[in-house]
Amino acid sequence: MPDAILRLALPSPLRRLFDYRAPPGIPAAALQPGMRLRVPFGRRELVGILVEVVDHSEVPADKLKPALELLDRVSPLPAALFRLCLWTAQYYQHSLGDTLSWALPVLLRQGEPAEARQERFWQACEGARAEDPRLARAPRQRQALSTLAQHPHGVPHHLLTHLEINRDSLNLLLEKGLVRMEVRRHAPAERHAGWLAQAELPLNPEQRAACDAVQSSFGGFNAFLLAGVTGSGKTEVYLQLIHRTLEAGKQALVLIPEINLGPQTLERFARRFNARIALLHSAVNDRDRLDAWLAARDGEADIIIGTRSALFTPLKNPGLIIVDEEHDASYKQQEGLRYHARDLALVRARQENVPILLGSATPSLESLHNAHNGRYALLRLTQRAGGAQQPRFLRLDVKSRPLDSGLSMPLQQAIAQTLEAGQQVLVFLNRRGFAPTLLCHDCGWIGQCNSCDARMTLHQRSGELRCHHCGHAERRPSHCPSCGRLDLRPVGAGTERAEERLALLFPQVPVLRIDRDTTARKDAMSALFATIQRGEPCILVGTQMLAKGHHFPRVTLVAILDADGGLFSADFRASERMAQLIVQVAGRAGRAEEPGKVIIQTHLADHPLLVQLTEQGYFAFAEQALSERRAAGLPPFSHLALLRAEAHKPGQAEGFLDEACGEAERLMGEAELGGIELLGPVPAPMERRAGRYRAQLLLQGNARAPLHRLLALWLPVLEQMPGGRAVRWSLDVDPIDLF
Template identity: 55%
Template sequence: MPTSSPATILGVALPSPLRRLFDYRAIAPPPGGWRPGLRVRAPFGRREVVGIVIECRAHSEVPASRLKPVAAWLDDTPLPADWLWLCHFTARYYQHGLGDTLSHALPGLLRQGRPLEARTRETWRLTPDGQSLPAEALARAPRQAELLAMLRQHPRGVTTPAITAQGYARAQLQALTDKGLIHAEEQPLIEAPPPAPERLLAEPALTLNGEQAQVLGRLHDGLERFTPALLHGVTGSGKTEVYLQLIEAVVAKGRQALVLVPEIGLTPQTLARFRKRFRVPVVALHSGLADGERLDAWLAALQGRAPIVIGTRSAIFTPLARPGVIIVDEEHDGSLKQQEGLRYHARDLAVARAHHHGIPVLLGSATPSLESLAKAHSGHYQHLRLTRRASRHAPARLELIDTRGRPRRGGLIPPVIEAIRQTLAAGHQVLVFINRRGFAPTLACETCGWLAECRHCDARLTLHRQPHLLACHHCDHQQPLPEACPQCGSADLRPLGTGTERSEESLAGLFPEVPIYRIDRDSTRRKEAFESLLSEVRRGDAAILVGTQMLAKGHHLPHVTLVVVVNADAGLYASDFRAMEQSAQLLEQVAGRAGRAEHPGRVLVQTQHSDDPQLTLLASRGYDALAERLLAERRAAALPPYRFLALLRLEAPREEAVQALAEQAAEALRAWLADQASEVHCLGPVPAPMERRQGRYHMQLMLSAERRSRLHEAGAWLIGWLEQCREARRVRWSLDIDPQTLS
């Protein structure tokens, strides 16, 4: 029987995989009373956790005798309603628990129960008496007079560290305080309201070309309403300048801009350019920040003190006091999709959030996703084009180099090595792109054919030289190099294939006088190592860059005139239906690093399939032509973006357990779909592309539908069935809505 009491019942969302609220008795309320959005500390099992109040009601289905009171309330004021809406929408759309979604969206310190307060710093200002004091009044205390004069030049105040750095002592501050001439205030670390519009810019905006000006004009027309737009511009066409001038218009109206970039590596260069342009605070939000820095930036955005927020995918959950525009740079990039836990797509949430706020959202890319292109073609998005580079040179076309039957050194064939030599002789830089870190993809026995394989995954171990070991790039398992083949005892063990380390070593032997910079996840582990390497490269001396896709995304390398793709085939023929789209995007993005300044660029693509019709189309007519062909194929095959997918992933240490549950779930789902006469198709179950990973067996079940609503109904039913199934408690499972990869 439901209990009824005049005391308020709080429905609290807790950080738990369970997809429901937990009822608690209210205690004495905070000053504003109990409201949704307040954080509370609540008993949960044997511990206390931080949750968020979602409902306040007088009834509960739980007997009164079993209801526990919350331990404490943590905030006087609730979290903003639009932020709560975004979390509710995310949990509902991605079929995820609300409590876990809210926990993901909060900064770590707020999840731990820290107050909703920003860190402060001591700032000194003149009092009215100090402002009116004649200059000669402190003639007998010259250092105090100098300090007072310095403060008079900074009416917004000077921090204590800045004062002591000028050689002043705490005693002088205290003396002026005792005289009533100055006083100290505690201010947030990020504290700078927007200046008058005429003082918004720290440096003037660049002059736009005709295409840029036309695009910006169309964006200005939609500033006061929800206007989704795809900015489809070739690499180097000046998309960032369009972003900057659009943000200028938004901030001048007293509103805020949220800019999403796909990876942390792009954040420093984007921040630097934005901070150089604007006088207002530009804050960053990404996983590389310390907890205190992240909370400061989050609160500055929430309270409107930060007009411009730049971050990676999780920054989509940043609350904004006065939202004005959301910009998603490199909108096609797979890094915008979270692949574990809450599997949201930041680009799609950006569109939903902009619609909720009634503001424009701008998606930018040189190689748009097929989903965004389809919406642009159908008129759901404005399709804005930038077809010319800011420099006078056209984008470099791909030159396919057939490697069949040709000798290689470090993965490079002789004509490519000669092209590198000529480029360096001209004083330019070369980017050698190989999307595989380590020395070689695996180690092999020349005698019996044994291959070094991971004992936990269906994958081969990668040979590394720095340090000397074998490592799995899927589960991070590492082991020392064997002295002999464990299968036949032969000492003739040889590396197979080429990674970034091997290319670096080979190029160092070929060009000993030229600096070589290897840029991959291994060489940039130290904080700021990536930016340090890029700074060296941007000096402009002749050099060779050897890198993975870290270098392919959005970096401006003005002195690179030759790009070499060592192996274009690695991702083209994977089992995933998105393989060609993603490989073509990566090739075009890395090709865009060439010839961005005064010298034209050249792109050499090594391949064993130079006659592949899709690859030749990409090389001859570019990404746009290939995208049109891929869209036609997707429509014919009933694949996204013309059909909606959800992927049930199951994994367990025992193969029999995961297979039995997958088959049982498929049978139950098909029976329900038949009973509902649903249009949803159930495909599988099948083993995942890598069936054994991290010591666990993985299987998949695919749901496919023409209508999103029907897919969500089927997904919700399947989740409910799994939550009631006893066998599912021994298997880890998750439902991925709109999966971007089948691996």
């Protein structure tokens, strides 16, 4: 019988499998797809994933190396997740080894055992009482025993300090036989009797209809789009559907767009459910992430909450997938494996045969198009929960008006009135830093990044000029580098400047800035939100971090300082993103008893898009935008792929793309592939970034199948092109960012 040949996927950009002999002493019958093996690869050792076992190889037998070590007794990847990875690699035209590496937690990629931590748990012994005479003179031991008695499932060792249990007291109780310690597998949380820890809220007829529609498809695949206005109670629909999922003995996977939404989502779910909840995102340390991943795989986590990468979490008993804020661009991975978590969640739901619910107040045009075509069932929530009213929009024309750090006088007066009424104000400006430009008033010098075609942003607090594209930072100059004069002026306003000015205008209330700079420290976001939730008058200043899913019941005025940026852009999606952002930010206003007002500062108060959005609502805008996309043949009525290239020298990237374009035209002719248009190559809108010159070639197809057929033929050719060695290139299937 010929020796078994192992075909492995290695964490490499190469779109191929690698052949090895089985490790000595390991029979072929013991091997199954998804197992990890440590193998030699050049001078390194890599952890590869077994894809298949075959009996022949194109590599000569004497050149085949044996794998060094089998790392798993059983595959850590369930068959369903393995199939999802195969589909993902094929659809996004990506290396299978790299795709499987994305799907595994970091520690498993490094070869660590696929085993959860063992943790010590302390429990009161049966019959042990705090009134035991042996504890008459030991108040700390009595208190420790009383606390343990309140936790019949035991207390993990790492929570002893949190519960104010003295470890010396525990050791003495252990000697007296009043407590016991056992080592158990670490799990996210213990489940108690009954699923609900907090009463469910009553549903209005629209919410109840949505819940019933989704529940009716339990046990089979169906896709639902929950389009609810901001504050309409979408989260309550999620919670009640999850309750029904848990009662059916199944697990729920909930995807959220931002890390910053994780703690508040976890807290809300933990208050509602007596369930084991796992949280997975990039800020969770590697050990905790692996434990949560394994708990979900083995059915020991009931609810899994996470950002886009949590999509690859294995589930033993999948029952429901929820994608919150489905329109959000954060679901698209922009480097490496450029997958879209929302789209892959739909594929996974179909493969796992479970329903999926996509929720948003501002659904993407792609999702609305799918709902119109019957691919998704559309569920509408048109009323705010609790009888709250929709906010009132006011377009404030600031043409010819003086602006004080971006703030007009009518806006300042509206802020003052809101604060005097004891309410809160949210000021939105999607530009962090103090000012986007530093200008010499004498000679016109502007602070440019040396590595990018971009101006550097002034950060006043740190005294730095920073490039928000490549991360370069330098000290703010004391005089003009060009003419030597001292009159350097900040031009424009960012969140830091708005915060500073508002603090001077309204010294009697706290001004809280919420952007990437102020929330970088651990727990900073939680501390800011704790201040907001106290309900006292304050001003929130922030970027789009404030627009996503937050509930601020005391905010009654939302001010959007600059709404004009998305009206003039080369990106055809800019107006959609601007509309979504305005509606999402506006949705923070008037979510409780007090009515809300939204003031939009603009130099184009009569622009048709702004008029339609503020007077007729998002769905009227979306219908108009879809008709324009249909007429122009743009997604979702066509399909895109973007080949990007970058190089150290000007012209190299375009030269590579010129050659690639020629090869694509040749392949289209040979394979008789029609309905595909090649646009470019052209320099990227920001041609130079981080010291590299960038260019791109856009492929647009009327139908998805011919486009993907071309990509499959084209990529092996690109990998062999001589010009590809001097450039760094990547392919983005279904790109959402053309820059």
